[in-house]
Amino acid sequence: MDERQLENLAVSLKTPSFVFDTDILKARAAHVAEKVKPAKLCFAIKANPFLLQAMDTEVERYEVCSPGEFHICVKNGVKMEKIVLSGVNKEYEDVRYAMEQGVQHFTAESQQQFYLMNRCAEELDKQVQILLRVTSGNQFGMSEADVTELIQRRAEYSHLTIRGLQYFTGTQKKQIKKIAGEVAYIEDFIQKLEEKEGFVSQELEFGPGLGVPYFTKDDFEEDEKLLDAFTEIFKEERPYEVTFEMGRFLTASCGYYLTKIMDQKINDAVNVCIVDGGINHVNYYGQNMAMKTPILSYFPQHELEEKETEWTVYGSLCTVADILLKKLVLKDARVGDYLVFHNIGAYSVTEGIYLFLSRKMPAIYLYSEKKGAELVRDQLETWTLNMER
Incomplete structure (x- = not known):
């Protein structure tokens, strides 16, 4: 424009009003998707739920982090197989409703959430795919010990398949060294789980939190440089599927x-x-x-x-x-x-x-x-x- x-x-x-240019959005998402191939792109809809439909042809998955966001997806006719239901404080009614609607992919932010999903899946006789979120030291995700314990006991939960791990530490990161360190950490943990527990991850969902420029003194080519450096980290093929969760980087x-x-x-x-x-x-x-x-x-x-x-x-x-x-x-x-x-x-x-x-x-x-x-x-x-x- x-x-x-x-x-x-x-x-x-x-006025006041917001205008969101969907031509710019689609071009941006398509560019990022092409750059990160063969990894998949997941849109964190909390960044802007008004862009849900415009993004439908551009991303393979939506990260949904609250009951309200899930209702937005239902009202917009989003295909349930594209949703990964994430976020802390998932409650029984919300998890059960999502499974009833056909959601197949969930993240577990705690052992209690994992047991809740198992309960709902058993009641509905559903097969559900789970990503175990690993904490970075805040309220999100679980410790390595809690994740390891669930993996050790995975055979006890016939309705749940632990598909892999999810890891996200924050947003507006502009130092590729920091992001590279996070990638190294979570991939090392995946390797340890395979060596010590015999658990082979099928997927890693990773939120890089790439920073975007906003201000007049910012380098407005910085985000492209950052994306290039980030994709260089993942240039070698992994033995598991990789999904990148992004919000701000796609929509800003x-x-x-x-x-x-x-x-x-x-x-x-x-x-x-x-x-x-x-x-x-x-x-x-x-x-x-x-x-x-x-x-x-x-x-x-x-x-x-x-x-x-x-x-x-x-x-x-x-x-x-x-x-x-x-x-x-x-x-x-x-x-x-x-x-x-x-x-x-x-x-x-x-x-x-x-x-x-x-x-x-x-x-x-x-x-x-x-x-x-x-x-x-x-x-x-x-x-x-x-x-x-």
Whole structure:
């Protein structure tokens, strides 16, 4: 999408709103999928559930981490064989419902989860594939000892097949040395399980957490370099199937956030812009709001005068924390002009503090060259959720 098209959208659509360019998304996913072959690609839908259908032809699996995300998949007609149900705190009703719907692949985050899946599978007489998640020291996954114990007792669970391991340590990693160390660790554990327990892994699901550039001073070729270095680690064929779970790395570049300047003033020699959005919508910078400047477009709606001014851009929340940008230089900015934030396709659409101060939630549009902008969710009032009934 070029700047002319982007300005047309900013002027014609409601603000604040998100626009996700599915052409960019599909091209990005296809490029990554080609790079990582023969490994499979798994889309972590928590990054952006609005892109579920657009990704269907581009990925072989969806990582689903909550009952709500699973209901989204059911409503969207996702093939159950493409889902791996993951996440902590899986409850009986949720696991049983997923199995009833036809989900065949699960991750076990604890021994208790493993036993719960076995119970549901026995009750429904289902055969289920399990990936045992190995912890990296946080609340996710299991210790090597717990994983080993389950593998030692695997013959006791006739309805469960332990297919292999799952490993993910975090996101926005930009040092290939760190990622390589994680790969070496989990593959060494796979080897130990084979040598000591006679367990041959059929699959490794690995989340590399590759970082993406966001800010004006970032190297915007860095993510491609990182992807090349990562695929170099996996250039040799493994004796087991490899699946890469990705979210941000696939979706960040396809998103735009549209907001409009609603008020201006000078407070203690600081030029202040108030926009109709805010930090309740924009949360993709890793808590770097106002400390760094993201890529954005400015679309004035008047004839420009030749003057540049430095602005602090605030959102519409009644909190001093609602600062989007500091020292943003704009030429002749006025009320009614538009700011469009780029690379906001991951997380902000669901991760913002949307109920704070009972502001409207943004509208959501999907855009493609073929179909133009399609409204997939209108702006939503939230005040009814913040009151006694």
